[in-house]
Amino acid sequence: MKIFARIRFYYSALVISVVVSIMILLLGLFPERKGSILHFWNKVMLFLLGAGVEVAGRPDEKAQLYLINHQGIVDIITLEALLDKNLRWVAKKELFEVPWFGKLLSGAEMIGIDREDRRGLIKLMKDVKESLEVMHRPVAIFPEGTRSKDQKLLPFKEGAKFIAEKFGLRVQPVVILGSKSVVNEHEKTSTGGDLKVIFLPSIDVANAPKDWYERLHRQMQETIESEYEAHAISR
Template sequence: MKIFANISWLIATIIIFISLGILIFLFHFVPEPMAPKISAWIIRLGTFFSVEIEGKEDPEANMILLNHQSDMDIAIMETSTKKDLAWVAKKELFDIPFFGYALKLPRDIPVERENKTSLVKLVRDVKSRLDIGKTITMFPEGTRSTKGKMLPFKVGAKMVADKYRLRVQPVVIIQSAKYYNIKEYFYKPGRVKLIYLESFVAEKADKDWLKNLREKMQKVYDDELANNPRHR
């Protein structure tokens, strides 16, 4: 059975790369953010993913923070909102041929997490994306957590949210690693759940809001698994 899952992973990964090629091609012909949306829908439909949405998206939110388990998370989020998203991602991804170009075209934002100079640039880049109406979208863990426990949230998310008093909407994705796991070369079609939590305005005076948010998101995740055996 594992060999079939590995073959399925390879096919799904090829579909992802084809969709990125389509994004690069379409970007020069269609208005933003259609190219990333079309690319994301190709991934979802081509890999037979479906998404159950709980909660309501806040149209006024200009920052989305979500947990990260799988490379499918971006397609799941892109196809679950009409907003023009600017993703914040580690700089190394932007240096990868082809893949990096697909990130640069829609003006996603590179960041070196341990570099203070890069964090200053992040603040400037966020402002430039906000000025053209994009919604800043971040995985505050900074990398994938596939075991069900969210990693500590990086300070960059709080820094930019506090700086511009952004309206933050947390989003919890349930068990996407169960269906697509790049480290284990595993894929199977499935139904992922995406939960919109209540939005709030970032307040610099509240020094613990990011830490408290992680705890809240983890509780939502744990409660969903406890109450819905389908996700286990």
């Protein structure tokens, strides 16, 4: 079983590498069609990975900021496949330096943030403002900042809260379950299975209570626990 999971992982890695290469090429040839290129080819990638997706709740067409729990690259693939929105993801600067994958992030004009630079939050604010007002692209952030190893959400970083309150954004929390079964990058395994994506109700931060961010964290954690207890679906 473990050998099969390892073989499946390397197949998945090959699929991701090939499709990423295609996207890099197409983004270079047709930069004005970023959104449609990313949406279509991430759908293709999800299909080739053999992962079905169950959706609960509704994506908010007016959402400006998506906050998502994080387990791996499949989280990004899944949301890009579901939403034809030309999302602008916030990623740590180091990922832009990764061979090949960094070219995709740069070509798609994603947002890089340097966690070691005190001016990182100022740059993030400028990039978010440009995304919404100039590029008209919603922003997607993993508020945990890194990947959790179990069912418990890590504490949310304050950056997402700050920019949401600074610009009075409409925020939609999203819970993605099952991504580590599809591709577990740490253990280099893939056991297959389907994903579940839960779009929770949006929050109008401009009119939200002061503890909206803490409530959001609690709601996402309760959703994760409820799905695990009811359907044995892990994050």
